[in-house]
Amino acid sequence: MAPDRSRAVVMGVQLPGVEDSEHAASLDELTRLGKTLGLRVVERISQRRSALAPGAVLGEGKLEELAARVGELSAGTILVDHEITPSQARNLEKATAAEVLDRTAVILAIFQRHARSREARLQVEIARLSYLAPRLRESSVGRDRQGGGIGAKGAGESAIELDRRKLRDRISELREELSAIERDAKTRRRRRAESSTVALVGYTNAGKSSLMRALTGSGVLVADQLFATLDTTVRALQPPTHPRILISDTVGFIKKLPHDLIASFRSTLEEVRDASLLVQVVDASDPAHPAQMEVTREVIREIGAEAQPWLVVLNKIDRVEEARRAELAALHPEALLLSAKRPEDVARLRDHLVAFFEREMVEEEVTVPYSRQRVVGDIHSSCRVLAESYDERGTRLRIRAHPAVLARLRAAL
Incomplete structure (x- = not known):
């Protein structure tokens, strides 16, 4: 039977210091990446080594085993759970007669397929x-x-x-x-600088887009795929608040995210750095979620947003057994445990977000001269108006707003 490129073999090397569970989770993740590309993983092959073999990643005996299994299963693609050199990829292809994609190539292919804007x-x-x-060196x-x-x-x-x-x-x-x-x-972003902004961040497929849709009522794409969302979407929290709270859904992170991708998406990720509050969405049902949380933290540090206020949301809690929920609550006392599918949980998160921004707001009374009535419209759009009256000096308003907004209004008056 001729090799079928839609049939894939996942292979990886377990290096020193990598636990069995961590290695298995990494291979599971690569399998899901392959599935997102439309591949069907038919076999997994692993080897413990002190380092990747410089020739073809695996040792000689394991390489022969890989080639035999690829042939038996008519697999046309090999997914390697590492970033490998062009010569390693070429040697693997020679030994197996299959197309070789390393982890970086797989992620780039998914990003290329899902990019819309x-x-x-x-x-x-x-x-x-x-x-x-x-990689042109080897091919030309x-x-x-x-x-x-x-x-x-x-x-x-x-x-x-x-x-x-x-x-x-x-x-x-x-x-x-x-x-x-x-x-x-x-x-x-400058126009939104005075707005209350929340950035949803986290590992890919943690449920950020589902939470975004639940919080804002927007029709953002929700799919059970890795990297379904690449474009940052900004929507207002619903039911609306005054002043309004903006929620942004950002690209998901993943272990070994290629550095070139982080560099290319740096401008998109600035939405995170400029946010008033970061909400880290975690798939609590995934056994690998502690490592996924750390990956998110690493990327946030890399883009310089680690100093932002932070809230952890343990999502998909409906898939977690009761005893495990209690353990998670004890491990993360400041986190919110919820499911984006349950309206009462989404309402609880919304109340938490509103309360966070409410703490920063200040109450003040301002008088707008009749010669500057355009400022009244600005006040209504950027502040919460508690009372409004008129006298000989102009329009008097008792308002509640963020200190930066009040400072700008004072300067305008």
């Missing part, structure tokens, strides 16, 4: 080309040198040099286009 597509393409650039060796000409180096450059130059030029073009989009995004 122009910004997300540009971000993914920059990361993909950055990943491909050093032996091609003739190109003749010199306009834009060429000296008497000519090799095909690989030309390909690399084209990649660098293309990445520069994409970055210029992305910069224009990022400037618009920064302008939008």
